[in-house]
Amino acid sequence: MTALWLLFLSLGAAGVALCLARAAAGPTTPDRVVGVDGTVTISIALMVLLSSFFDRQIYMDVALVYAVLGFIGVLAVARYMERGV
C-alpha cells in the first residue's frame, strides 16, 4: 500500500516539476501562464491525494478553495492578452 502511495505522489511531483520547468524556460509569456496554471491544477490533485493520505478532512478544504479561486488570475491575464481587462 505504501508503495502505491509513493507511486501516486511521485507521479504528481513529476508533473509539477515538468510544469514548473516549462514555466521557467518558456520563451513567451503565454507559455509561462499555461505552465503555472498546469502547476496549480496538479497541485490541487496532490492536495486531495495528501488529504486522503493523512486522513484529515480539513486538508480537503484547501484544495476546494484553490479550485474555486485558482482560475481567476489566469482569467485576468488571458483577458488582458486578448483585448484588455
Place this chain on the structure above:
Amino acid sequence: MIYIAILTVAMLIAGLAAYFFRDLIAAVVACAAVSLIASVLFYLLQAPDVAMAEAAIGAGLTTAIFVIAIRKTGRYEK
C-alpha cells in the same frame, strides 16, 4: 523534509524571476507561482487555514489587481 527544501529553493527562484523579468505580465505570473508554492508549503507544514487564506488572496486577488494596474500603466519596464 527534503521536499520542503526543494520547494523553498523553487520559491526563491520564482521570486528572483519576478524581480528580473522586464515583461511585467510574466513578473505577475512568477508572483502567482511564489504564492502557489507558499500555499503548498503552508499545507505541508500542517497549517491548512493559513494555506486557505494564502490561496484565496494570492491566487485570486493579487494577480487580478496587478493585471488591472498593468492595464492602467504599461506592460514593459523601461
